[in-house]
Structure formats: C-alpha cells, structure tokens
C-alpha cells in the first residue's frame with residue numbers, strides 16, 4: 001500500500017499557478033524522485049505533502065501507520081541555514097528535543113561523519129548537506145523529504161551524499177527526493193514523477209522512462225545519403241538528423257536493422273550509445289535538463 005498518495009494537487013499564489021494538477025503515489029521503502037526543471041512546482045508539491053503549505057485543491061493521503069505527518073515526515077529544505085556559531089552536535093540535540101521519540105543523534109553523527117564540535121560556519125557545502133539530512137532524520141521519520149540536496153556540490157561530495165541517501169533507505173526510511181539532476185535519478189530513484197509546468201508528465205522507473213524514449217539503444221553516425229527508409233523499420237523509434245549527423249533510437253536488434261538498411265560506403269563514424277535518463281527527460285519534456 002502507498003505510504004503517500006497525492007491526488008490532483010493544485011496550489012496557487014494569487015494569480016500564479018505553482019502546482020497545476022499533480023498526482024502520484026509513493027510506496028513504502030522506495031526512493032521516489034520528483035524531477036523537473038527549476039520553477040515547475042517541485043518544492044511546492046513536497047511542502048504540501050509535508051503539511052508546510054495548504055493545497056488550493058486536491059488531496060494528500062497517508063498510508064496505514066503514518067498518523068502524524070509533522071512527526072513522521074522529516075523534511076530537509078533547500079538552502080537550509082543555521083546560526084554560524086551553532087555546533088553540529090548542538091544542532092542535532094536541539095532538533096531532537098522537538099520530537100517525542102527522537103533518533104539517537106550521536107548514532108546519526110556516525111552516519112554523516114561529522115565532528116559534533118564543529119560550528120555550522122566552518123562546514124563545507126557537502127558537510128552542510130549531510131547535516132541537513134541528519135536533521136531531517138533526527139525525529140525518527142517514516143518518510144524523509146530531501147529537496148535539491150546535491151545542487152552546488154562537487155562530484156565527490158555529491159557521490160558521498162548519494163551514498164548517504166542509500167543508507168537512509170537501508171534504515172527503512174522512505175525517501176521523497178526532489179532533484180533536477182538526471183544522473184542522481186538514474187543512480188538513486190526506484191521510481192520518478194517527471195513534472196513540467198505544475199503537471200506530471202509521467203511516473204515510472206528510470207529504466208521504464210528510458211525505454212519509452214527509445215528502448216535504451218541509440219545509434220549515431222554520419223552520412224550525406226538519405227535515411228528516410230530507417231523510419232519504416234519496426235526496431236526504430238526515432239530518427240533525428242542534424243546536418244550530416246543522424247541519431248537513431250529504438251529497440252531489439254536495432255544495430256543489425258539499421259546497418260542493413262544503410263547504403264554501404266555512405267556511412268562513417270557509426271557508434272552505439274546507451275539512452276540515458278537525460279534523453280528520456282528531453283523526449284518527455286522537450287527541454288534539456290538544467291545543469292546542476
């Protein structure tokens with residue numbers, strides 16, 4: 001049974017429609033991604049789920065066992081900031097005091113690998129993000145909402161944060177992950193809702209969305225000759241031409257089918273690539289993802 005079900009969520013600020021019509025269900029124990037470009041309504045959606053904002057219309061339902069949203073959903077908000085002089089240990093102890101049955105914050109310190117005596121001002125970007133994850137977990141939540149956790153981090157800090165998110169799931173916590181970083185989706189998410197302009201375009205596994213975008217296979221080559229015949233092949237999903245360069249996506253024995261249909265001697269630089277979640281996102285939304 002779904003631990004969170006969102007039905008036709010809509011949120012407006014005056015004339016501004018931040019979330020138009022969003023529905024999805026999060027299963028217990030999964031890492032569920034909310035993915036989309038900046039400003040499409042991701043944060044507003046999860047703030048409505050966490051009870052921080054009141055939807056203009058629509059319903060957010062919680063599965064059995066999730067009875068107290070404020071206590072059982074931990075949220076790490078984008079750009080979380082703490083007083084400069086507050087030490088890591090003091091922050092965790094303070095946040096733990098807000099909850100009736102907090103987690104052991106000293107054990108959480110081990111997970112995030114931080115020294116409790118270090119002041120917030122002295123933490124690097126990656127360390128601040130790891131602290132904000134720990135603060136989201138200190139209430140012993142059933143669900144952790146993590147919003148744009150790795151934006152602005154260097155590649156190593158990003159990978160460390162991904163490892164931490166995987167450990168959070170291993171602790172039995174369901175994760176609702178807001179991101180516009182496509183590699184993060186492929187690496188972490190069991191399922192994902194792709195949002196554009198306040199609406200859900202698709203909900204599926206990352207592989208399922210890649211499959212929709214061309215079956216995980218892509219062939220790139222150069223030719224000056226005609227390629228129209230490729231579109232009639234059953235293995236071919238899309239053919240895109242940009243000058244001499246042709247990109248073909250499809251399924252099954254795509255390479256054999258494409259090579260068989262091309263005129264020998266007119267093709268150069270043929271290579272195969274795996275379709276990525278970037279391609280799937282582009283195919284769904286018609287826009288490339290923003291860089292992190």
Ligand SMILES: Nc1ncnc2c1ncn2[C@@H]1O[C@H](COP(=O)(O)OP(=O)(O)OP(=O)(O)O)[C@@H](O)[C@H]1O
Pocket residue numbers: 013016017018019036037038039040041042043044045078148
């Ligand atoms: N309190 C508010 N008042 C007015 N407009 C708002 C408010 N909060 C958000 N918005 C607008 O609603 C839209 C959706 O914002 P939201 O922060 O939910 O998007 P997002 O997908 O999370 O983007 P980002 O990744 O940049 O945070 C944006 O156009 C934003 O400017």
